[in-house]
Amino acid sequence: MQSPDARLFQAFTQARGVLALELSPGSTIAHEALQQADAGRLAGLVGRDVGTLVPEASELDLVFAAAHFDPAEVLRPGWPLHRRLDELHQRAPKAGHGPRVIAFGADRDGQIPQPLRAEDELRGGSLRVLPFLFAGEAAVAGAAAERMETLLMDRGMAQADTALCAQEAFGARIEHARYLTVHDLAAMTALQYHNLGLDALWRVVEAALLTPDREAVLDAAPEPLLRYADGEARIALFSPDAWRRRYMPESEDDATRLERRFELFQARQRQFAAVLQAHGIDVTFAHCDEAGEL
Known part of the structure; x- marks a missing residue:
């Protein structure tokens, strides 16, 4: 490293x-x-x-x-x-x-x-x-x-x-x-x-440390979508339908499995928010559609 x-x-x-x-x-x-x-x-x-x-x-x-x-x-x-x-x-x-x-x-x-x-x-x-x-x-x-x-x-x-x-x-x-x-x-x-599978999130933390005045975007499915700018990280919130259209293949139609995957996605969002906040980075959850505009 x-x-x-x-x-x-x-x-x-x-x-x-x-x-x-x-x-x-x-x-x-x-x-x-x-x-x-x-x-x-x-x-x-x-x-x-x-x-x-x-x-x-x-x-x-x-x-x-x-x-x-x-x-x-x-x-x-x-x-x-x-x-x-x-x-x-x-x-x-x-x-x-x-x-x-x-x-x-x-x-x-x-x-x-x-x-x-x-x-x-x-x-x-x-x-x-x-x-x-x-x-x-x-x-x-x-x-x-x-x-x-x-x-x-x-x-x-x-x-x-x-x-x-x-x-x-x-x-x-x-x-x-x-x-x-x-x-x-x-x-x-x-x-x-x-080792914890948080490489993508570390890049956001590092950007906040090194270049806090510049924007950093994490947009790499299946990870949560977030944007760091002006000292704040905005994490995109999706409705279940918007999340499915953005993140899941059209062939996946098992309702129980989709619900479980959506719960895991939300848990990942909370994990990202907790890590960012531990590093002193303010976090806001922002609702958006599958287009991912934050």
């Missing part, structure tokens, strides 16, 4: 990535975010690990979210989690000279501020990701981003003490802990969607 289009990389002015935690089967995470002491300790280890592989990163500020998310919450148009980290970085006070390690997590009362709070309905997955970015002088950040792209997918395993720190601090059994760029994460998600 190829990495996403280079336009995704070119849109960034920082080196952006995630610490990906693959949970052991049956494991859950006890804490949604770390308090400051643990957040700072884990962030320092992340900076050390990435800096060992990518020396340029050691010259940049590390901004780290000590809270875990579903990959779909990272892979959203406008990259809201990393954009929020950038905003927090801009507001962080400067003390002394040299690169800073800035970690955000739960407050002293254990409350998690809204920008770092994962969505409830997306908390059950076995892969959780902690966003980070390296920011600083543009040329250095660009060099760090380029090197991260070439190294992290193959060599980005977290060191043992980093994985152990994450495991103890979050209260979870972690099978693997590794670093990925956002492009790596997108490529892994594309492969997962391929």
